[in-house]
Amino acid sequence: SFFGGIWLIKADGTELHRVTQTGGWPVWWPDGKQIGYQMVTSEGNTQLVVTRLDGGQTRTLDALRFYGSNFPFDISRDGRQLVVTNSQHLSDEIWLLESAQDSKR
Numbered sequence: 001s002f003f004g005g006i007w008l009i010k011a012d013g014t015e016l017h018r019v020t021q022t023g024g025w026p027v028w029w030p031d032g033k034q035i036g037y038q039m040v041t042s043e044g045n046t047q048l049v050v051t052r053l054d055g056g057q058t059r060t061l062d063a064l065r066f067y068g069s070n071f072p073f074d075i076s077r078d079g080r081q082l083v084v085t086n087s088q089h090l091s092d093e094i095w096l097l098e099s100a101q102d103s104k105r
Contacts, residue, residue: 006037008053020051020058025072030079036061038071046071048084 006019006026023037029050039047039060046066051058064084073084 006035006051019053023049025070027074029075030077036073036075038069038073040069044069048073048082 004024005021006023008017008019009015019035020037023039026035026037028034029036033054034050034052036048036050039049041047046069048061048064048071049058050061061082064082071085073082075082
């Protein structure tokens with residue numbers, strides 16, 4: 001669900017903590033201090049958002065534009081590549097996106 005929010009809980013079931021009020025399909029960021037997740041805009045499109053667990057700044061990955069919802073994604077261990085599906089065409093595609101920093105090499 002995109003509307004239940006993101007929660008953290010210890011493996012033993014203790015220390016339940018709400019990280020976000022909305023969003024879903026969370027992915028740990030490689031630094032272990034952030035979580036990426038999907039939000040659905042008022043137009044019904046997916047947005048990828050990254051939030052810090054220490055209560056710091058939340059940012060939207062604006063360079064990615066989706067039409068519709070439910071685009072599973074993951075981030076590489078070094079944080080330089082993001083993989084996401086795209087169901088815009090007759091057949092689904094998988095996109096591998098590199099950071100702008102890596103594309104300049």
